[in-house]
Amino acid sequence: MTASLPQSVDETLALLRQGNYVADRSLATALYLSLSLGRPLFLEGEAGVGKTEIAKVLSSALGRKLLRLQCYEGLDISSAVYEWDYPRQMIEIRLAEAAGDRDRGTLTEDIFSERFLIKRPLLQSLEPDLNGPPVLLIDELDRTDEPFEAYLLELLSDFQVTVPEIGAIKATQRPIVVITSNRTREIHDALKRRCFYYWVDYPNAERELEILRVRAPGTGERLSAEIVGFIQALRSMDLFKLPGVAETIDWAEALVQLDQTDLAPGAVDDTLGVLLKYQDDIARIQGSEANRILTEVKAELAGTE
């Protein structure tokens, strides 16, 4: 199923909601601008706040193909853009030699034709697609190095790739580009300038509760409220790594799996590893501190009922 692009911020919000993504209006605005003006969307934020998910939801809701480029240190053209199929090229040369019927000019053209071109995500994203231009997700850009960033600059402004043996390949329709970064390194201003920037923050309690309803529907209403209260309290503390939305959902699922209908001190201590990923943080929260937060959350919930 293919859907047309949203025509307003409200429609964008509805589109994300349809893909089970609960978004802030500010995020929907940035996304709408990037879709309607054909510029990449640059999402930055802590790990586990749902940056990658946006691209996935977008591709499924719009019915477009999702092309994902996971970045890593040393990512180069041959794994990001294109590569020649060397073994097959060599066989082709050998065959031509054995047959002895082709002249050199045609052999060169033959060897470096599209038949032997292995397309990687960036080149694939420029190809026309029946369902409309694909969604290109460039994930965790901060993991690569500056030279690759510089290469992206060219691609993102012209949507064109030059293969020396073939020539320039240009996109007829621009793909929808979503770039994410965890900020383990600052991305250069030149690249950010070409994108719509959005900082994905932790959601507030109300929105987080809504996210839990959508993403972990098996969780009871009371348990959800307690989970959200507990996590919001954790986020106001001075921890090395605060739990993200992904952790909230994981925790809810873990607690449901353990047949908890209500947050109990023992269960919190046992499952703290789902929420906090640093030993220092766990040691600080486990036991009395967890108890204190839990009592507060419960008291607050009892007050509102």
Added chain:
Amino acid sequence: MTAGSESGRIAGNLMRFARVLRKAGLPVGPGRMLEAIGAVEAVGMENREDFYWTLHAVFVNRQDQRELFDQAFHIFWRNPRLLERMAGLTIPAPMDEQPAGHEEISRRVAEAMMDPADASQNNGESESEGETEFDASLTWSRGEVLTSRDFEKMSTAEMREARKAIARMRLPIMDVPTRRWRPDPAGARADMRASLRAAMRGGGDIIPLRKRKQQRRHPPLVILCDISGSMEVYSRMFLQFMHAITNDRDRVHTFLFGTRLTNITRHLRHRDVDLALDRVSGAVQDWAGGTRIGQCLHDFNRDWSRRVLGQGAVLLLISDGLDRDAGAGLGAEMQRLHMSCRRLIWLNPLLRYDAFEPRSLGVRAIMPHVDEFRPVHNLDSLKTLTEVLGQPGGRRKESMAKWREIAA
């Protein structure tokens, strides 16, 4: 007055102005001089603003030279008597016409105008005492003494010389292998793309084997520098050092801390050293106060470590380890810091005393978590630091065992 003598005077003045600019550090050669005379003749001198931009077009070719040019222009062309006053080593009273924000004349402009060769043809008279001292500090034997003299014991003139020496320093940080490759005939791996391309160039009969090799690159460098009262003399000197490094390479991040942490990377990136340091002093609010090392490192770990210590950074911690909070929470923060970087080098000016003993609580908290512990109090120690950074070096050093034992 005839037209000829008028233009001759302009040429002479232009030449003197060009010399001032050259002394102030702008790359102005005789070619530029001639261009300037030609340009002024073409534009004319009716309008002061036109004159300014004419000279600007000729002499300035980088954005960061604008400040220097601007100051030099306004001082030089406004008040012809100014040079004489400069020679008397008095900074002129602020001129009413001077644009806002330029109340202070850049030290380099002032120095350039003060220079005896420029100040007056009459050398004998204008050489005041201050200049004699300045000349003396340039002699060779003085330079030798300078390298081993403690920053704390330097006179102002010596400080100035030391700053110049630091500005010239280069820092050959070690190279580490990256995951990128580049063509190299002596490489270990075959480069298929280049090989086939070369084969097609020859018609495909022979496939010449092209090789490639792993590229090497220096890791990012992060500097954390203590600017508390006990470190004051040193930290001002290190700022010069940090500015030199920041402009020498990419991926350098600099932070200052006293009672709070300040990121000054962007300020230091300005090429003009005076302007860069000006901006730094504007941005930092806790100069020469107390130190809360634990709290500052905590802030660094929480807000910055994941952003700047990725990709295997080398970390320089410059501090005397004297902590107002008596090392509270410092150990844990140091451990986290140590685990997040490739190599942690601690530079401590107190180590200059032979009898230095790591007795203070702060020092004892830091000691177990550093890979290298070095003195940093004179030009020599800064130079050996550049050697240390040049070595690849393992994570654990034998020499650290001794310090750890004493500190334990």
